[in-house]
Amino acid sequence: MQLLINPADELPIYRQIMRQITEAIAGGLLRSGAKLLSHRELSEQLVIAPLTVKKAYDELEALGFIETVRGRGTFVAAKLPLPNPGADLERLRQNARRLLAQAYLAGLTFDQVVELLQETHSQLTENHESQKENV
Amino acid sequence: MQLLINPADELPIYRQIMRQITEAIAGGLLRSGAKLLSHRELSEQLVIAPLTVKKAYDELEALGFIETVRGRGTFVAAKLPLPNPGADLERLRQNARRLLAQAYLAGLTFDQVVELLQETHSQLTENHESQKENV
Amino acid sequence: MQLLINPADELPIYRQIMRQITEAIAGGLLRSGAKLLSHRELSEQLVIAPLTVKKAYDELEALGFIETVRGRGTFVAAKLPLPNPGADLERLRQNARRLLAQAYLAGLTFDQVVELLQETHSQLTENHESQKENV
C-alpha cells in the first residue's frame, strides 16, 4: 500500500494520512492485525517530518483503529471501533447530500451518480487479497 | 431559505456559508437571478461579522456562482459555471470513495448506501417550486 | 455611436461612460462641436439613472472634453485639453508596461503585441467619416 501526500492540500498532512489508512481498512486493504510501517519509516518514505506521522498514528490509536505494542510496532486493531449509529448516520446523510449537490452542479443525473458509486465500490473491494502488505 | 452556522464546526464559517448556498443552487432552491441578502443583513441574521459573510460571497463570485452589482446587491449568476469535466469528475470520484469508506466503517452495505442516497435525492429535489427573492 | 454599459463591471458606470466618450474623441469618431445626447436621453437609452450620466458629463466638462450650453445642449469641446506632457507620458509608460506584462502572461511575443496594436490602430482610425452622429 502506498500513501499519497499533497503538502499543498487544504487538509493537514496528518489528516491525509489518517484518512487514507481508515479508507484502506474500510476497503479491506488493511485487515485486523496487519502491521503498519513505523512512524519513522513512513515519514522517510513520504519525506515529511516524523512528528507529523506520529500525530496521525496517535489520533488513529485514540479512535481505536490501530494499536501500538512497545518494542513490536503498530498494528491494525483487532476489534475495530463500533460505529455510533446515531451520529455516524447523520454525518453520512450530510455527506451524501453534499455528494449529490456537487454532482448536480457538475451536470450529472442521479443515475449517473449511482453508476459512479458502483465503479468506486468495485475498486475498493477488488483488492481483497494482497493482505500482508505493510503500509 | 435559512442558513445554519455552527461556529464550532471544523469547517470555517465562510465555507459553511459557501457550501449551503451552492447546495441551494444545486437543489433548485436558489435560481439564476435570485437576490441574496446583503452581506450585512446576512451577518446580522447569523450573528457573525460582516466580513465573514463578505468573504464567502467574494469566493462564490470568484467561482462564478453569484454576481455582484455595486449599489444594487448580490444575485445568483445568470450563467452558472460550466463544470470542468476533468477536474470535477476526479473530485467527485474521490468524494464517492470517501463516502463509501465512511459507510463501510459504519457497517452499512453498498445497497444501504444507495438507499440512503435515494432518500437524500428526494429531499433535495422536492422543493423545486415557489421562491422569488432573498436567501 | 453606441455606448455599451456593463453594470457588473468593476469600473463605475459613470467612468465607463467617460472612458468611451474620450476614446471616441481620441479615435476621431467624435469631433469638436459634435452634439451629445442630453444626459436624460442617454440615461433612457442606457437604462440607468440620469444622475449617473450627469456625473459623467460633469467630470468630462471639468476635464475640458465637453462643453455645456444652457438651453442648447452638450457638445464636444472646441479646443480639446492639451496634454500635460510630464504626467501623461508617465501614465502612458505605466500602461504600456502593464499591457506588455499582460501580453507576456498570455503567451504573446513582443512582435505579436505590435501586430495587435496595429489592428487596433486601423479600427480606431478607419471610421473617420460618419461625423454628424450623436452619442
Next chain:
Amino acid sequence: MQLLINPADELPIYRQIMRQITEAIAGGLLRSGAKLLSHRELSEQLVIAPLTVKKAYDELEALGFIETVRGRGTFVAAKLPLPNPGADLERLRQNARRLLAQAYLAGLTFDQVVELLQETHSQLTENHESQKENV
C-alpha cells in the same frame, strides 16, 4: 524585488500588490518556485495591515499564480496558469485600444507609441538573470 505602494492611488492596495507581483512574474523577475515574503513580513515592510497583503496573496492563489504551503510559506506557482485564449485576447484588445486612445489624446503618433513600447520591452526583459528567493 521591492514593491511600491501608493495608498492614495485609485487602485486598491491589494490590487497594487497583485499587479506588481504578476508583472514581476511576467518579466522574469520572479520564477516558478521562488519564495515570497510571508504576508506578515511584507505587511511590515510596506507598513500596511497583514490582512491586506493576505488578500492579495489569496487572490493570486485563486488565479493560479502562487501556491501556499501551510507552515512553509508562499511560492510562485510551478505551473503558471495557461492563458484562456478567448477571454484573454479580448481583454488585451481592449487594453490596447485604451492605450492608443490615451496616447492619441496626449498627442502621440502611432509610431511614437510603438517606440515607447519598445523601450518598455527592453526594461522588462533586461533583468532576466540572478534572483533566488524572497520578494
Next chain:
DNA sequence: GTGGTCTAGACCACC
C-alpha cells in the same frame, strides 16, 4: 515560525 480565520469597527464610492 507559517498560514487560516474571525472580530468590530471604520471610511469610501456608487446608485
Next chain:
DNA sequence: GTGGTCTAGACCACG
C-alpha cells in the same frame, strides 16, 4: 441603501 476596502488586533492549527 449597496458593495469595497482597510485596520489592528486576536486566536487557532500546522510543522
